[in-house]
Amino acid sequence: MEISLLVYLPVVLGLLSNFAAMFIVGFHSRKDLREYRKLLLLFLISDLIHTVFQGLLEPIVIVSGDIFLIFSPGIIQNRLFISTYCGIMSMSYVIISFHFVYRALVMSSNSRCISHLNGRKVTLICSVCLTISIVWGVVTYTQFGYQPSFEKNLRDYLSSIQRPFPDDPSFEIIIFQAHVIMVSVSSPRS
Template sequence: MTTVAFRNAEHILFVIAMCLNLLALTLIFTKSSKEISQYRKLLVIFLISGIFFSVLHLILSPTCIMRENAFITYGSGWITDMRFIAVYYGVASMSFLILAMHFFYRAVVLGSETYTNVQIGFRRIVEIIVILVIELIIWTVLCAIFLCYKTEYAPTIARLTADLDDFPITNHDGRLLMFLGTIDGKLNLPPFLAIVSMILLCGVSLTVIVWSSIRVMSVLNAAQHRSSTWRKYNIQLFVALCLQFLGPLILLYLPCINFLLLPFVPGNPINAPHWLLSLFYSIYPIVDPVVMIVFIRDYRRGLYNMLRRAVFLPSSDHSVTAISTTATS
């Protein structure tokens, strides 16, 4: 795939992502039932983070290269500063933490004696935002300090990027977020430790997700005395949440971890296409609103009713005209 073709594909995916996220937000604010009134606040936070990620992706137009012992990311968009690319990766990291909060909330709700919604007030929302900002700062600092250009990288960069027509010729220090996994056959320790720290941060969120999932499943299995409607509704929310988890896992974390770790493998034979990771990141913001709309009953029915009214019911102007014509006759 040429650079122009994959940039055009990214722009199309951006438009689709924005439309779907705005549609999902509209449904959340207008079609949420009482049972989901508190949980929807977490859904809104997730969608807003996805919109922010999409906009940042469009502005930066990042290209990610993983070839031999090198990992390189550079921007070709309106902003090309590597510090903004570090922020971009930090925003991507927040999705796992937000999902961990979703899973934990469902576990807390189902773990309560009355199975009622747990209030998410203004103070709790502020606490959530503070935690997300802290993770964003940690990721950004790790990327900006330990994944930065060094003059000793220059010969390897020149050799591995000769075929890329949009690769920056100058100002590598300000534009490239990168590292070499090995130098002269030896492990490049500073970026390796930084990446291990990033993976451990994700591991904390993953631990919360696994624990919460086990808790939710055990409660649902034990609550046989509850009505079938209640069980079906909560199973539906849990399935939707699991699918929301698979989106960033498949499109963000697994590809990114492979791209980050393979350069440390001596003699790494894999040279990934320069458009692959960026294209995955473009698709990711589409997955979450689709899962919400399709698998959560409130929003599925809400969309169906909106479409039904738009397609089958006449507009108010048409109805008024028809009534006036009948009265005149």
């Protein structure tokens, strides 16, 4: 029982800290931060969604040599959700990029005036973030699925880190190999 509570402690702390930060940014931030506050809230909402997916999937990410592997031992073990998680992770990087662009615009102006983020600009930022997230999720789902040629190396690697091989790896694993080497499998898996 203690172990299962410890597993969810980071998720609970993540949710609490995001809600607390949203409250502070929304109601207790200085007036001169009103425009930047919109970007902060967007980032906090994105991080809140990321935290929920982190709690449901409990994803394990392994980077070894030229292979990037992600799978889910959590409540949901599904390649579609893992792909969605990858898309959500990519959205955070886009939002951070907008933060830097916004700061650069404000700091580079002669009068240090506040750049206004009206509804149209915030909608554009949200649209760009969602589009990149969806594209990355679709690319991950359609292009980075498990392939039988990975089985031997993957079995060896998972046993070396004392993890069982998944029952249905094509349904549960996202794998990306940076330098694709064609490997032929002599006999089909029984």
